[in-house]
Amino acid sequence: SLSTLYKNWEELENQIKQLENSLTDTVDHWSSYNTNLVSLNQIMTQTEYALDQYILIGGDMDTLESQVVKLKALQSDLNSSSTCLEYLSSLASQLRHVCEPTVQIDIQKTVSNVQTKHKQLSNDLDARCNHLEQCLNKWQDFESQYSRICDWLDLEESLYADLINISHDTHRIPESQKKCQKLQQDLDNVQAQISELYRASDHLAQNMTPSAISIITSRQTIIEQRMLTLRKNLSKHMATLTEDMNTLGTFNKAFETVKKFLDYSSSTLISNDPAMAANEEALQSRLFQLKQLLLMFSANSVKLDAVNDIGYHLALDEVNVIRLRELNHEWQRQYEDASDRTRILQSNLLIYRDFISKCDMWMTFLAQTELNLTTELKGNLDDLLDQLQKCEQCESEMYSREPILHAIISDGEKMIKAGEVEKEFHQKLHLLSEQWQSMSKRAYQRKAIIKKLTSQWQQFNELCQQLKVWLQDKEDVLKTFEYDINSLQMIMNLRESVQTIKHEFKLQETTYQKVLDLGNTLIQKSDKAAAERIKNTLSDFDHHWNKALTTLDDHQSQLDGAHQQWLECEGDIENILDWLKSIRSILHKDIPTVYDALQIDLYRCRDNITDFMNMDDKRQCLQAKEKQLCRLFQTEDMNLLHERIRLLNKQWEELHLQTHLRAQKLADALFRWTNFDEHVKLLMNWIDSMTMKIESNQDMHVEDY
Structure with missing residues (x-):
């Protein structure tokens, strides 16, 4: 019937509406499901990318800190997405009721995979965040230790510079020594901190990229090099201070010895000499005393020279310079006083001698002087110094004996005027005066020759000592060039050091050639034993000099070869990169x-x-x-x-x-x-x-x- 038809029509319309509403809800669910799935996949993809990127630490500490911040932000987003994941599961449950079996299986599989992946990523992200936070804390500890050590090194290097400055003052050498010892103890103590720094870097390096490891290792190497340089310089400075202290002790001891002699000389000279009218015995006694004093002056002149030489090399402070100057002035004053008074006493004593006695005294003196002048020059420094001392004694004796000649000439002229001798006697007196002048000239020349020889010997010995110390220092430096594996920067530094040392050898060639020339000159004037020692010394220098130059050439060849290989490799890389850039x-x-x-x-x-x-x-x-x-x-x-x-x-x-x-x-x-x-x-x-x-x-x- 028509009513039944209408009723069925209405029911059908209701069913269509319900189906339409159901389909609309399902579409909305699918849309929400896809939206949530995309959102979850996006956050999980970002998390996966971050986890893949932040496996190892790279760059610097600020980079690591930013990585930790990013991971924490992702951690917060991932935790917030848990609600989205629950909503996705709810939507999936609803969709499974209205979907085909195959789609239901796909939905179930997708949700299950997302849940598993989400949970795994959440766990991995939590672990990675904790790990990187620990690494950040370790790096902060490392940076803190590194900064403390660098600040300490800056302070100690400044202190070392101050120690170098105050060491020029001899009065402050003990103070400088104590500060150096304190600095050395501080270096030993800070070595433990450097060991802790190494341990901290070792922990960090386990999680670092190769480039980051290289950077952090190079920073440690710089600290180690600064420590080694400071320790080496400090040891060398302490050795110099010890040597200066010993030299200062030697100077003070030698100074006191000379001062003690001058005190004795002053006590001798303070006594008045016998008057011209005094008896002969008193004059002879005083003359003998003064002659002995002059001999002591001659014997102690070597000690005075030693004091002056030590003072010159030690770079004395103002107080010691004044003391040394006053000592030399006092020496010269007393020596001249003793010489003049000896000469006067010699003249006074001649009053008690007749002409023949004066002539006998003069001839005896001439014979002894002639014997001294004809003695062959020695061939070694010690004997030459003895001969120089005898020359100075002879010179002093000639100065004090000269009044005898004047007395003989005066008496002879009186005898000629009195007619006691022939007039030809005047010619003999003139010849006697010329003989004396010739002998004086020969004595002066002999002393000059001996002085020149001793000066050559002393210069040779001094230059040999300087060259020996310099060569030993360079050989020690060359030992540091020996290596199996080294850093690129160190190899470049060593190449520069080799060039510097080669330049120093060129500058030192003048000294080396002077040693050779002096040695060869002295060999011709030396005795057999001394000549053999000189030859051995020159041969030893020649061996060490050539060995050092050969070693330098070998090191330079090795370093240049290594550097060239590195440059060639870098050049090849650059060439290929340029070619790839064009491609x-x-x-x-x-x-x-x-x-x-x-x-x-x-x-x-x-x-x-x-x-x-x-x-x-x-x-x-x-x-x-x-x-x-x-x-x-x-x-x-x-x-x-x-x-x-x-x-x-x-x-x-x-x-x-x-x-x-x-x-x-x-x-x-x-x-x-x-x-x-x-x-x-x-x-x-x-x-x-x-x-x-x-x-x-x-x-x-x-x-x-």
């Missing part, structure tokens, strides 16, 4: 649309593929060079080089693949052009054929086809 610029260009341009670009791509094959030998050569450099350079430098080569290989592979893909795209484009050309030709042939048919048959029309 990249070609690949970034758009694919041409013109046939001729496509052909040109395809030929260029094929040429580039051939170039890749040709350049591959050079790239493989880099691997071989890297293996060779591993035997010469430290791990830190090799890690950086390896990283550069790895990135180069990565670029190589990417660009090689892109070149092949571009060539394929160009070939496909050309193929499409060729295919299009063939179709155009077929069309043109068909048109030509149809045109001919139409033109040849007037009953045919184009509309028929």
Whole structure:
């Protein structure tokens, strides 16, 4: 019936509405489901990327801190997405009731995978955050320790500079020694802090990239080098201070010895000499006393020279300079006083001698002086110093005995005037005076020759000592150049040091040549034993000098070779990178649309593929060079080089693949052009054929086809 039909119609409309509402809800659920799924996948993808990126620590501490901040932000977002995950599960449950069995399985699998992945990522992110936070705390501790040690080193280096300045004052040498000892103890104590710094860096290095390890290791190396340099300089300075202290002690001791002698001389000279009218015995006694004093002056002159020499080399302070100057003035004053008084007493004593007695005294003196002047010059320094002392004694004796000659000449002239002797006697007196002048000249020349020889000996010995110390210092420095593996920076520093030492050898050649010249000169004037010692000394210098130069050349060759290999490897890397840069610029260009341009670009791509094959030998050569450099350079430098080569290989592979893909795209484009050309030709042939048919048959029309 019609009412039943209406009723069924209404029921059907209600069912359609319910179905429409149900489908609308399902669509909304699907939309929400997809939206939540995309959101979850997005946050999980970001988390996965971050976890992949932040496996190892790189850069600096600020970079690590920013990484920790980013991971914590992701951690917060991932935790917040748990609500979204629960909502996704609820939507999935609702959708499974209205979906087909296969879709239900897909939904169940998807939700299960998302839940598992979300949980795993959450756990991994929590672990990674905790791990990086611990690393950050360790790095902060490392930086704090590093800053403390650097600040301490800055302070100690400044203190060492101050110690160098105050050490020039001899009164402050003991103070400087105590401060040096304190500084040395501080160096020993801070070594424990450096060990802790190394342990902290070792913990950090387990989680660092090779480049970050290299940076942190180089910073430690700088501290270690500064410590070693400061310790070495301090040890050398302490040795210098000890030597200066010993030299100062020797100076004070020698000074007191000379001062003690001058005190004795002063006590001797303070007594008045006998008057001219005194008896002969008193005059002789006093003359003998003064002559002995002059002999003591001659004997102690070596000690005075030693005091002056030590004072000159020690760089005395103002107080000691004044003391030394006053000592020399007092010495000269007392010596001149003793000489003059001896001369006067000698003159006074001649009053008691007759002419013949005076002549006998003079002839005896001349014979003794002649004997001294004819003695052969010695061939070693000690004997020459003894002869120089005897020359000075002889000179003093000649000065004090000269009144005898004047008395003889005076008495002779009186005898000539009195007619007691012939007038020819005047000629004999003149010859006697000339003999004396000749002898005085010979004595002066002999003393000058001996002084020159002793000066040459002393200069030779001093230069030998300086050269020996200098060579020993350079040999010690050369020992530090011996290494198996070293850092690039250290090798460059060593190359500069070798050049510096070579320059120092050139500057020292003058001293070395002077030693050789003096040695060869002295050999001709030395006795057999001394000449043999000089020859041995010169031979030893020649051996050490040439050995040091040979060692320098060997080190320079080794260092230059290592540096050159590194530069060649870097040069090869730069050349390949420049070539890859040119390839990249070609690949970034758009694919041409013109046939001729496509052909040109395809030929260029094929040429580039051939170039890749040709350049591959050079790239493989880099691997071989890297293996060779591993035997010469430290791990830190090799890690950086390896990283550069790895990135180069990565670029190589990417660009090689892109070149092949571009060539394929160009070939496909050309193929499409060729295919299009063939179709155009077929069309043109068909048109030509149809045109001919139409033109040849007037009953045919184009509309028929």
